[in-house]
Amino acid sequence: KKSETDDAGLLSGTHVMEGSARMVVLGVGLNSQVGNIMSLLGATASVHPATNSKTKPVKSKGKDLVKKATSDLSKQSLQIEDDVKLKTALSISEKQPNEDRPKSVKISTDVVDISLHEKNRDNKEHALNGTAESAEVPDDNDVVPNESKHKSVLQSKLTNLALYIGYIGMSAAALTLICLIVRYCITTYLINKQKPSAVDIGYFISFLIQGITVVVVSVPEGLPLAVTLALAYAVRKMMTDNNLVRHLDACETMGNASTICSDKTGTLTTNRMTVVQSFVTGKLSEQLPPPEEVNQELLPLLFEAISVNTNYTSKIEASKPEEGGLPKQIGNKTECALLDLVQRWGGSYDQIRQDIPEEKLVKVYTFNSARKMMSTIIQRNDGFRVYTKGASEMVLTKCKSILAENNQLKQLNDAEKNRLTHDVIEAMASNGLRTICVAYKHLGKEVQDWDDDDKIINDLTCIAIVGIEDPVRKEVPDAIEKCQRAGVIVRMVTGDNIMTARSIATKCGIIKPNDDFLVLEGKEFNKRIRDASGKISQKKLDEVWPNLRVLARSSPQDKYNLVNGIVESYATEHREVVAVTGDGTNDGPALKRADVGFAMGIQGTDVAKQASDIILTDDNFSSIVKAMMWGRNVYDCIAKFLQFQLTANLSAGFISVVSAAAISSVPLRAVQMLWVNLVMDxxxxxxxxxxxxxxxxxxxxxxxxxxxxxxxxxxxxxxxQSLYQLAVMFTILYAGQYFLGVESTVQKIQHDPHVAKQLSTQFTLVFNAFVLMTLFNEINSRKLHGERNVFKGIFRNPFFYGIWIFCFAAQIVIVTFGGRVFSCAQLDIYQWGWSLLFGIGSLILNYSYIMLPVVRSRYSKYRSYFLRQTTFTTRKFMSLSLMGQY
Structure with a gap:
């Protein structure tokens, strides 16, 4: 067992386990705390046969396994799998206070249990057993690797849609083929009394090609290309908006986000903290007093209390002359604010740290979820002394006295503590300030049991209470207003005091003064979501989260429980899609559990970044709004493509089936439909x-x-649009000879099926009108939500108008010079005018029915029934083949 005398590395080891320090990590294995965290995130996929034994630690199986684990941890491009069960011993380190941390990894030895059966995110049956204080550690033998990455929201929708389209397309192709063959056989063998010949084989082959062409045109094989192009284009552009996308599907998933659970410090606020109020020797100063107005006998004690009871990695450096601006705060921002106070009141924390170097510290009790404070023991000539700082209401409960005027000790009873809490702590917190209490205690010269922190950190004397301001980013209120306008609810999850959290949430616009939303502390939240046995109840959670806007004094476990509860909830009609921000090692499970995890690029730890889907390179909430815009744009781009393609698919498929049944021929030839397919896809x-x-x-x-x-x-x-296109094409087929000056090929085919192989001006006109109507409908398809001006912003996208002009010009060349290659007869200027008029008619029609009301569709229940009745094998094959994976 390690001890102070036997192990020279104990102090650094302690920092590795619970705090932060400068360190060189030579190796990381499965049994380390980082190994446990990464196992939870799916970085290691050790598989053990399930047993009925009780929980036990992970056992490494030889050097190869450890080597593989360390290799996995070092890979920058680690892909976090979504279906690994979150079952392992998770070590939680709390932030200081819960959100402020240096960039180095912080891990605690407080063990919690997350027993999460997550075979599928969409399973209604979901069991979650865990508490942040005491819980049973799950059996690591139950950890199983996932077999496939979970589909994103859009992928799931497109797979189902492709399934429907595929069935319809194949049915249309089969029907077309049957109609062509039956009609030809009846006409040739029964009516014309001809005998079978070798010529018939050519017709049957042409019928088969026609049927295959209908399948090719009907099945949206261009859909994967559209998805890939939209995502690739968006991801590239998002880099300029400070969004580094790690997982491609996170981009479009963010477009569906309906809830954002955000940290406060550094995301909603600037994370540049400054002491602006103080309570020293019984005086509450709403503005920080100059040093000469502060008790001079008290200052050395306060300076030493702050200087030695902060991480020595936290410091303030002057900015370079060429940079200008404010001094740099390096390390924990809350501690930097306290160190800045020392300098502003005339002290030098560097000199105190030189006099009491880190290696002379007797004992350091680092910040954790249970204490919510940090304490340091030093040895002085008059004996040992402990300094403590932390959440004011927590430290104050440990105090039995306070330094009053003239450095006199004033005893603190419960009534006096309540008065200080109300008049000082809550008053500061209501102004959005983070309150920190600094206290100390003389321990005498005798060496004590330093591991008994409950005894050591008790009966303290309060030195001062300070209020630290972390200003809200100036762009955040506007960004949150945009989220609310977009129907996205923003929830703040913070470790700060509930009064501070409420004040900041009000300044940000998360809650309004008269809103009746819930603002809870972590303890109250846990009480409300657990049943009598102490287990989390989804039903109880569903009663809390819809109205919850601020979760204060929360741990990473509380954050995980909230995110998991919202993701699993069926309380809303279309279910929530959750985005989460995080920067710490222990935010990893919540980042992974969320549909979209945002890690902080500046303050975030490597574990948080690897568990995330998108990294915010500027740690700014407004960048999340930009990611949401790009996500919605990806979603809308794919919807625009579907709106355009399904119109053409429906028209081409329907006219093929009806023509095959009615006239034993299809006016759109195979090569023409392939050109249409190229245009469409x-x-x-x-x-x-x-x-x-x-x-x-x-x-x-x-x-x-x-x-x-x-x-x-x-x-x-x-x-x-499909009805309009079909009406035009059937009009040309059956009435074109009356006003277009073309011969009726339809009537000729009725008497002689062989005429169908000849070039037809009538059929060419059908093809030309169909392509032009499709091209003009491509302009209509740029708008999805009933916008009247379909040309708005058209010149912002050179790809669009460049491709449109190319297709229009190519159509002119094909019809004019295509000849037998494209089965096209030449059209005169009069017929071209009609074709162009039919195309422009698509724009006019679109504008006319914008004013019509839309009835809400109720086909979703039939869709669900259809999917349940379809066999798994058929569905899997169809979805894979239609989405381009077969």
Whole structure:
């Protein structure tokens, strides 16, 4: 067992386990605290057969396993798998206070249990057993590796949509093929009394090609390309908005986010802390007094209490002359504010630290969730002395006296403590200040049991209470207002005092003065969400989180429980999609559990970054809003592509089936449909997937987890344009000879099916009108939510108008010079005019039915029934093949 005399590395070791320090880590294994954290995050995939034995520690299986674990920990591009069970011993280190920390890894030895059965995020049955104080450690033998990465919200929706389209497309192709063959056989063998010949084989092959072409046109094989292009384009652009995307699907998932659980310090605030109020020798100063107005006999004691009872890695450095500006705060920002106070009141913390170097500290009780304070024991000539600093209400309960005027000790009874809490601590906290109490105690010359911290850190004397200001970032209130306008609820999760948290939340705009929302402390939150046996109840949690806006004095475990509860909840219609911010090692589980995890790029630890999906390179909340805009833009770009493609698919498929049944021929030839398919899939995906985002994206609510990507408004547009296109094409087929000056190929085919192989001006006109209507509908498809001006912002996207002009020009070349290659007859200027008029008609029609009301669709229950009835094998094969994975 380690001891002070036997192990020279004890002090550093203690810092590695619980605090922070300058260190060189030579190796990390599965049995270390970092190994446990990373195992929880899925970095190690050790598989053990499940047993009925009680919980026990992880056992390494030889050097190879440890070597693999250390290698996994060092990989910068670690992919956090989503379906690993979160079952291991998690060591929680609390921030100081809960959110402030240096960049070095901080880990605590307080063991908690997260027993999370997470085979699937969408399972309704979810068991979570855990408390932050005492819990049973889960059996690591139960840890199993996931078999596949969990699909994102958009991937799940597109897979189901592709399934429907695939069934419809294949049905249309089969129906087309059957109609062509049956009609040909009846006409040739029964009506014309001809005998089978070798010529018939050519017709049957052409029918088969036509059927395959319908499948190719109907199945959205361009959908994966559109998704990839939209994501790649967005991720590249997001870098300029201080969002480093680690997992590609996080971009589009953020577009569905309906809840953001945000840290306070450094994200909503500047994380540049300054002491602005003080309570010293019984005087409360709402503005920090100059040093000459402070009791001079008290100052040396206060300076020493602050200088030695802060991490020696925390310091203040003057900025370089060429940089200008304020001095740099290095390390823990709260401690830097206290060290700055020492300098402002004429002290030198550097000199005190030189007189009492770190290696002479007798004992350091680092900050943790139980104490919420830090204490340091030093040895002086008159004996040992302990200095303590931490959350004011916590330290004050340990005090039995306070330094009054003339350095006289004044005894503190319960009534006096309550008065100080109300008049000093709550008064400061109500102004949004973080309150820190500094205290001390003489311990005498005898060596005591330093491990008995309850005895040592008790009966203290309060030296001072200070209020530390961490200003709200100036851009945060506007960013939160945008979130609220966009239907996204922002919740603050902080370790600060509840009064401080409420004040900051009000300044940010998270809560308004007259709002009836919940502002809870971690202890009260835990009471409300647990049943009589102490286990977390999803039903009780669902009664709390919808109205919860601020969670104060919370631990990382509380944060995890909140995030997990919202993700698993079915309390809302479309289920919540949760984004979470975090910067600490122990935020890892919450970051991983969230649909989108944001890690801080400046203050965040490596574990937090590797557990995250997106890294905020500026630690700024407003960057989350930009990520949400890009996510919604990706979602809308894909929806635009679907709106465009499904219209063309429906028109092409329907006219193929009806024509095959009615006239034994399809007016759109195979090579023509392949050109249409190229326009629809490859080029349209590039044009529509690169639309830039606008502020208008924040004027609607998020789609949520279960709402269909095809909205009722899109269905109206799809069916409206399809009906128009079909009406035009059938009019050309059956009435074109009356006003377009073309011969009726349809009538000729009725008498001689072989005419279908000849070039037809009528069929060419159908093809030309269809392509032009499709091209003009591509302009309509740029708008999804009933906007009247479909041309707005069109020149912001050179890809779009460049591709559109190219397709229009290519269509002219194909029709004019395509000849037999494209089965096209030449059209005169009169027929081209009609084709162009039909195309422009798509724009006019779109503008006309914008004014029509949209009835909410109720087909979702039939969709759910259909999916339940479809066999797993069929669904998997269809989704893989239609999404481009087969």
């Amino acid at each position: 490859t080029l349209a995906s590039l044009a529509l997937a690169t639309e830039p985002p606008t502020e208008d994206l924040l004027n609607r609510k998020p789609y949520g987890r279960t709402k269909s990507i095809i909205s009722p408004l899109m269905l109206r547009n799809i069916f409206g």
